[in-house]
Amino acid sequence: MPVARPDSGPAPHLEVKLMSLSPDEFRRSLAFFAPETATKAPADSYRLGGGDKSLRISLEEMEPFSPGGLIVLPRCRVTLAFSGYGADERAELLARFDRTFFRGGG
Template identity: 40%
Template sequence: MSAPVVKEMALTRAEFLRLLPGAAGEAPVREGDGVFRVGGAVEIALDPQPPRRLGLFTIPVMRVTLRFHGGTDEDAQAFVRRFDRAFQKGGG
């Protein structure tokens, strides 16, 4: 998976930091130059966007870009699945 995966997510930086360990699993996470490195194969960049306003509600928006270095397409796809599960919001 050589192309980056870009997601627009309704979360703040604080929420991202709280949920990131679930996506990283056992891999170490380091932050530097505004980029999070998960293990040696994944870089995650955050780009805050203007919030969305729906009447009285304000929803934070963050563009999240996942870049993969090394590993296989299957490794990248597995990380994206784990990332999506870790950041999935429930409702009801």
């Protein structure tokens, strides 16, 4: 039976999004999502908040997507790891994240 470390809390709640944007576009939009609270961590990872509640956002650049070979779209996998947030708070933050990163389209 695994033994929990005393400093380990509950596992974070993860949300993974495949987004059609470049890392630079992501960073520019992140400034609007969390203008004063995002701190850069190593390797394209950002941490918001602290204490009992935190949100870690990790960015992984992927191969571009080329539907039908007509255009080339950048792609990133974005992982949001929520620690200490209840379901309603997570839903509110995710809705704000989606509004901030919405880029229009058909």
